[in-house]
Amino acid sequence: MSEAWLSKVNWAEDGLVTAIAQDASTGRVLMVAWMNREALKLTWQKNEAVYWSRSRKKLWHKGEESGHVQKVKSIRLDCDGDVIHLLVEQQGGIACHTGRESCFYRLLEKGKWVETDAVLKSPEEIYKNKLEPL
Amino acid sequence: MSEAWLSKVNWAEDGLVTAIAQDASTGRVLMVAWMNREALKLTWQKNEAVYWSRSRKKLWHKGEESGHVQKVKSIRLDCDGDVIHLLVEQQGGIACHTGRESCFYRLLEKGKWVETDAVLKSPEEIYKNKLEPL
Numbered sequence: 266m267s268e269a270w271l272s273k274v275n276w277a278e279d280g281l282v283t284a285i286a287q288d289a290s291t292g293r294v295l296m297v298a299w300m301n302r303e304a305l306k307l308t309w310q311k312n313e314a315v316y317w318s319r320s321r322k323k324l325w326h327k328g329e330e331s332g333h334v335q336k337v338k339s340i341r342l343d344c345d346g347d348v349i350h351l352l353v354e355q356q357g358g359i360a361c362h363t364g365r366e367s368c369f370y371r372l373l374e375k376g377k378w379v380e381t382d383a384v385l386k387s388p389e390e391i392y393k394n395k396l397e398p399l
Numbered sequence: 400m401s402e403a404w405l406s407k408v409n410w411a412e413d414g415l416v417t418a419i420a421q422d423a424s425t426g427r428v429l430m431v432a433w434m435n436r437e438a439l440k441l442t443w444q445k446n447e448a449v450y451w452s453r454s455r456k457k458l459w460h461k462g463e464e465s466g467h468v469q470k471v472k473s474i475r476l477d478c479d480g481d482v483i484h485l486l487v488e489q490q491g492g493i494a495c496h497t498g499r500e501s502c503f504y505r506l507l508e509k510g511k512w513v514e515t516d517a518v519l520k521s522p523e524e525i526y527k528n529k530l531e532p533l
Contacts, residue, residue, distance in 0.1 A: 267510060268510075269510075269511075270507060270510050270511055270512055273512055283417060283431060285419060285428060285431065287428055292426035294419060294421055294428065294484055296477070297417060297419065297477065297482045309507065309510075339506060339507070340506070340507040341503040341504075341505060341506050341507070342503070342505040342507070342512055343430070343431065343502040343503050343505075344495050344496065344497055344499075344502040344504070345502070348431045348502075348503075350428055350503045361478050362478065363478050365478075368477040368478040368479070368482075369475040369476070369477050369482075369484045370475075370478070371475060371476040371477075372473060372474070372475050373404060373443065373473070373474040373475070373476070376401060376402075376403075376404050376443075377403075377404055378404055378407055378476055
């Protein structure tokens with residue numbers, strides 16, 4: 266199948282674009298990450314969010330360790346072609362690695378960042394299966 | 400007043416962070432832009448979105464030319480501290496410079512980007528007051 270649509274994206278010099286995931290049911294913005302061409306193509310093929318991890322320098326199939334997969338309902342591109350918007354069904358109701366629904370859990374109130382979201386599941390619990398058995 | 404909250408933001412080497420504006424009434428993600436420290440401080444002080452224009456290399460009080468000001472309802476910070484989320488009341492119902500409600504007006508359908516949003520006001524009409532009188 267033609268991949269002309271991938272070439273319409275304005276990849277930055279480092280080959281990446283910004284990607285936003287928004288929850289389809291609650292409307293909440295869950296997280297912001299990065300995609301390269303392969304990540305976007307895989308996201309489209311799998312209907313599950315695949316990002317590029319800048320820290321680990323590899324493809325990151327969201328939920329591969331935590332189980333918190335994002336089922337993709339739609340993929341949008343912005344006017345400048347350098348931001349991708351995903352509407353997703355967030356499996357487990359947790360997008361953030363801290364165990365919260367959204368990564369945007371800090372609200373500015375009277376000049377201070379206040380945590381407004383509860384930790385739904387501790388990171389230790391989320392990532393317990395990530396360790397190799399002894 | 401203390402600006403300690405500004406120092407909790409993880410500014411990138413270029414002094415910027417990503418900023419997302421979401422419509423408080425419709426829940427739609429409207430646009431993504433950039434902020435430096437001054438832009439975020441002004442956004443907080445004015446309760447109106449102020450970004451840093453990377454192309455024009457200057458502060459950009461959103462709506463300064465178009466009238467499409469974004470009244471800020473809340474300011475949030477993500478877990479990594481490098482993305483700002485604004486919940487806004489979008490004046491004029493138009494965030495995009497193309498005259499559409501949202502910059503994310505292209506939807507991926509069967510391997511093609513399809514425009515789903517109508518132009519509510521032509522850019523010529525929006526920016527007609529931007530030109531200096533002859």
